Amino acid sequence: MEITVLQFIWFILLFVLLGGYAMLDGFDLGIGVWHLWARAEDRRSLLDAIRPVWDGNEVWLLTAGGAMFAAFPPVYASVFSGLYLALTLLLVGLIARASAVEFRDKEEAPSWRRFWDVCFAAGSIVPALLLGVAMGNILRGLPLDASGNFTGSFFSLLNPYALLCGLLGLAVIAAHGALYAVLRTPAPLAIRARRWARLALQAALLLFGLAAAVTILTQRHLLTNYDRLPVLWAVPLATALALSGAAAYNRRDKARPAFAASCAGVLGLLATAAVGLFPTLVPASNNAALSLTAANSSSSELTLRIMFIFALVGMPIVIGYNVWAYRLWATQQKGTSRDY
Amino acid sequence: MDPVLLARWKFALTAGFHFLFPPLTIGLAWVLCWLLWKHYRTGAEVYGRLGRFWLRLFAISFVIGVVTGITLEFQFGTNWSQYSRFVGDIFGAPLAAEGIFSFFLESTFVGVLIFGWGRVSRKTTWFASLMVAVGATLSAFWIIVANSWMQTPAGFKIANGRAELVDFWAAAFNPSTLPRYLHTVDAALITGGMFVTGIGAYMMLKGRQIEMARRSVKAGLCVTLAAALLQFGLGHYHAVQVAHTQPEKLAAFEGLFETQKQAPALLFGIPDEKTGTVSHAVRIPGLLSLMAFGDADAEVKGLNDFPRSNWPPLAMTFYPFHLMVLLGGWFVVLPAMGLVLFRRRLQGGSRWLLWVMVLSIPLPFIANELGWIAAEVGRQPWIVYGVMRTADAASPVAVVPAGQILAAIILLSLVYLALLGVWFHLIRRTIAKELESPEPGPIQAAVSETTSPRISE
Numbered sequence: 008m009e010i011t012v013l014q015f016i017w018f019i020l021l022f023v024l025l026g027g028y029a030m031l032d033g034f035d036l037g038i039g040v041w042h043l044w045a046r047a048e049d050r051r052s053l054l055d056a057i058r059p060v061w062d063g064n065e066v067w068l069l070t071a072g073g074a075m076f077a078a079f080p081p082v083y084a085s086v087f088s089g090l091y092l093a094l095t096l097l098l099v100g101l102i103a104r105a106s107a108v109e110f111r112d113k114e115e116a117p118s119w120r121r122f123w124d125v126c127f128a129a130g131s132i133v134p135a136l137l138l139g140v141a142m143g144n145i146l147r148g149l150p151l152d153a154s155g156n157f158t159g160s161f162f163s164l165l166n167p168y169a170l171l172c173g174l175l176g177l178a179v180i181a182a183h184g185a186l187y188a189v190l191r192t193p194a195p196l197a198i199r200a201r202r203w204a205r206l207a208l209q210a211a212l213l214l215f216g217l218a219a220a221v222t223i224l225t226q227r228h229l230l231t232n233y234d235r236l237p238v239l240w241a242v243p244l245a246t247a248l249a250l251s252g253a254a255a256y257n258r259r260d261k262a263r264p265a266f267a268a269s270c271a272g273v274l275g276l277l278a279t280a281a282v283g284l285f286p287t288l289v290p291a292s293n294n295a296a297l298s299l300t301a302a303n304s305s306s307s308e309l310t311l312r313i314m315f316i317f318a319l320v321g322m323p324i325v326i327g328y329n330v331w332a333y334r335l336w337a338t339q340q341k342g343t344s345r346d347y
Numbered sequence: 348m349d350p351v352l353l354a355r356w357k358f359a360l361t362a363g364f365h366f367l368f369p370p371l372t373i374g375l376a377w378v379l380c381w382l383l384w385k386h387y388r389t390g391a392e393v394y395g396r397l398g399r400f401w402l403r404l405f406a407i408s409f410v411i412g413v414v415t416g417i418t419l420e421f422q423f424g425t426n427w428s429q430y431s432r433f434v435g436d437i438f439g440a441p442l443a444a445e446g447i448f449s450f451f452l453e454s455t456f457v458g459v460l461i462f463g464w465g466r467v468s469r470k471t472t473w474f475a476s477l478m479v480a481v482g483a484t485l486s487a488f489w490i491i492v493a494n495s496w497m498q499t500p501a502g503f504k505i506a507n508g509r510a511e512l513v514d515f516w517a518a519a520f521n522p523s524t525l526p527r528y529l530h531t532v533d534a535a536l537i538t539g540g541m542f543v544t545g546i547g548a549y550m551m552l553k554g555r556q557i558e559m560a561r562r563s564v565k566a567g568l569c570v571t572l573a574a575a576l577l578q579f580g581l582g583h584y585h586a587v588q589v590a591h592t593q594p595e596k597l598a599a600f601e602g603l604f605e606t607q608k609q610a611p612a613l614l615f616g617i618p619d620e621k622t623g624t625v626s627h628a629v630r631i632p633g634l635l636s637l638m639a640f641g642d643a644d645a646e647v648k649g650l651n652d653f654p655r656s657n658w659p660p661l662a663m664t665f666y667p668f669h670l671m672v673l674l675g676g677w678f679v680v681l682p683a684m685g686l687v688l689f690r691r692r693l694q695g696g697s698r699w700l701l702w703v704m705v706l707s708i709p710l711p712f713i714a715n716e717l718g719w720i721a722a723e724v725g726r727q728p729w730i731v732y733g734v735m736r737t738a739d740a741a742s743p744v745a746v747v748p749a750g751q752i753l754a755a756i757i758l759l760s761l762v763y764l765a766l767l768g769v770w771f772h773l774i775r776r777t778i779a780k781e782l783e784s785p786e787p788g789p790i791q792a793a794v795s796e797t798t799s800p801r802i803s804e
Contacts (some may be wrong), residue, residue, distance in 0.1 A: 009676055015490050024443055058458070058462060058514070059458035059459070059461070059462035060458055061461075062410075062413060062454040062455075062457060062458060063454040063455040063458060065413075065454070066418075066446055066450040066451050066454050068417075069416075069417065069446045069450055070443060070446030070447060070450070070451070071462055072420050072424075072442075072446075073420065073439060073442035073443035073444075073445065073446045074439075074443045074446075075439075076423065076424065076438070076439035076442055076443065077435065077439030077440045077442065077443040078439070078443075079435075080431055080432055080434075080435020080436060080439055080509075081432050083423075083424045083431055083435065084424055084428035084431040084432045084435070084742075085437070086424070087421060087424025087425045087428065087431075088424060088426070088428035088742040088743075088746045088747050089746060091425050091742075091747045091751055092751060092754075092755075093709060094425055094756075095425070095755045095758065095759075098367045098417060098418055098421060098759075099629055099758060099759070099762055101414065101417055101764070102414040102415070102417070102418075102762055103762075105413065105414045105767065106410065106411075106766065107411055107416060108410075109406065110409040110410075110769060110773065112405075113407075113773055113776065114776070115401070118462040123553065155432070156745065156746050157741050157746050158426070158745070158746075160656065190725055191635075196657070213706055264450055306435060306436040306439070306512075307436050307512055309511075309512050309513070309515070310436045310437070310439075310511075310512045313440060313512075314443060315516050317440070317443065317444050317447055317448075318447065318612070321444075321447035321448050321451075324449060325447065325452075325455075328451075328452075328455055328456075329451070330592075332456075332458065332459055332778065333466065335459065335463065335466075336462075
């Protein structure tokens with residue numbers, strides 16, 4: 008296979024993996040965003056809703072990271088070293104929340120539970136925000152030197168555009184988690200979660216419109232593909248439609264289609280970003296010629312080909328047993344707290 | 348402070364801490380799989396209770412392995428960006444494969460195993476435990492493929508300023524992959540076996556849940572003994588490979604300075620890197636030549652044959668290696684003694700031995716760490732043996748300054764310390780709870796005809 012074809016495939020696959028992560032672990036993180044808002048007696052139900060699945064969901068992030076390392080090593084090296092402090096914080100957040108999910112209900116003591124409640128909430132909000140900020144910085148472009156090293160400072164990462172993307176990500180993830188809670192928790196909590204979802208979806212739609220406007224006005228480099236092939240505007244439009252659809256279904260108390268629409272919205276958000284970036288993976292904000300692209304930053308043809316075979320063989324199996332497992336949980340009674 | 352040294356410390360701390368848990372969970376996963384198989388086939392209540400108990404301890408340990416593993420996957424990019432650029436064409440693929448073929452498998456089925464208990468059939472529960480064990484063991488394979496390529500790189504060429512893959516099979520099954528994989532997985536079985544033995548012994552000492560405790564001790568002793576005996580062969584296989592492919596590492600393991608025929612094995616000694624001598628040495632002549640090359644007259648290269656700049660840090664390679672071998676012997680002696688005494692007097696008679704079993708729980712963890720230190724320090728000063736030096740591999744200091752690395756080390760150390768404390772506390776709690784729970788009567792202990800494994804109700 009031509010290397011250019013493989014580079015194209017891996018650009019897509021990378022975003023597919025990131026999309027899988029955002030869609031699946033997105034609702035786990037989203038549950039955590041609301042955790043401290045929930046009444047103390049409801050918190051166990053929130054955790055029970057994600058306990059059987061969060062770990063498998065998080066693997067999408069690890070696999071996306073591994074795929075980035077394997078398919079686009081210079082991108083992995085530049086992004087991960089450039090966002091050093093942010094990633095360290097993200098990491099501590101992920102450690103805190105995973106431990107909280109597993110350990111919170113192992114002890115009765117209120118202080119023990121309060122501690123893990125804070126870990127879970129902070130460990131969900133911080134990553135939800137940081138992932139969006141990181142994506143915003145990549146969309147906007149990073150200052151890079153000729154060997155691809157990040158030359159900016161930590162504080163330059165906290166620019167308004169990246170923060171806007173962070174808030175958008177947080178709102179979408181919060182909505183996604185709330186809609187999952189509507190679907191998978193018992194009645195009094197599910198009704199409250201519906202209100203949370205309404206709130207978060209309104210914020211998400213507002214922020215999406217704002218981010219779109221700011222992008223069109225200030226991030227011209229992201230519009231190249233849209234200008235060249237106007238039919239691609241369908242992607243952000245579909246995303247807005249999906250988010251509005253989630254809001255509409257949620258208003259009419261149709262939990263399943265609302266969650267499905269929210270899934271589409273999350274995927275659409277990443278697709279919107281992918282279309283804007285392609286074929287660039289990291290635009291260089293100082294000099295477009297230094298940008299890391301699928302063409303100049305990929306692994307060799309052989310590695311891309313072998314990795315593609317791995318993905319073709321492995322991912323259908325992964326999706327297969329994940330569908331089986333999710334169907335298993337879908338038939339279980341909601342909110343049955345169990346000894347584990 | 349030297350940023351490369353800090354980055355190395357960070358890697359050592361995070362990898363060393365992480366490496367406490369996967370060997371335990373790999374070993375426990377297979378014990379669990381066996382218990383749940385017995386439970387599925389016989390329906391005996393005692394296997395269900397045992398399965399549930401060991402599953403709880405497994406789950407607490409598993410999550411710590413998961414969260415500390417994320418650090419490592421990030422870390423190649425965050426702290427070793429030059430390395431990542433240079434070897435990504437080869438090194439990234441096994442990490443991605445680990446995600447696709449192993450992490451998804453173990454993580455999805457661990458959910459089914461823990462939360463499906465009592466809801467799905469005994470057969471499905473057993474199957475889930477099998478998938479967890481297979482996934483965990485496969486994940487060890489992929490990470491050792493990656494790590495072994497750093498030890499004995501193969502199947503690549505240097506082109507376009509990086510190492511490029513030319514032969515996937517040669518890179519994946521490089522000379523050290525198989526010996527290191529088998530050695531490590533067998534060590535995981537010893538770790539799991541000793542853990543089960545020690546905790547079972549503790550329960551026997553407390554005089555409660557005797558039936559469960561005895562079965563645990565017996566199973567644990569058998570697993571440990573079998574795996575430890577096998578380890579003599581596997582460890583030897585690995586050492587022979589090191590002798591052939593990384594001679595200066597072998598010389599450092601053995602404290603051998605002068606190249607010689609009939610090279611002796613060092614039973615005891617204190618090597619001095621500066622003077623190039625070993626004091627207080629107890630040697631068996633010819634044994635090293637015999638073990639490494641199958642011929643007592645074979646020539647073994649000493650460190651003096653290599654430029655000093657290519658020597659691994661001697662003490663950090665020599666002592667861990669020897670202590671690991673010593674512990675390896677103990678993992679045969681203890682279970683052998685235990686099984687003999689167990690046969691003779693089953694209850695109460697050998698409390699001291701039960702205590703020794705309890706106190707031996709940490710030893711396989713220590714042996715794992717020592718083996719890892721010997722292997723990775725013994726690779727220095729190379730990050731990829733003979734290809735790239737560790738000093739050239741770190742992220743540029745302008746991108747990741749020393750202060751940020753230090754901050755990350757402090758932060759992660761505190762988090763890991765807390766994790767270790769919580770892990771220890773919850774393991775103790777879980778055991779205490781099991782000890783307090785009502786003892787099964789004679790009817791429950793016998794084979795029950797119930798179809799569903801409702802153990803916890």
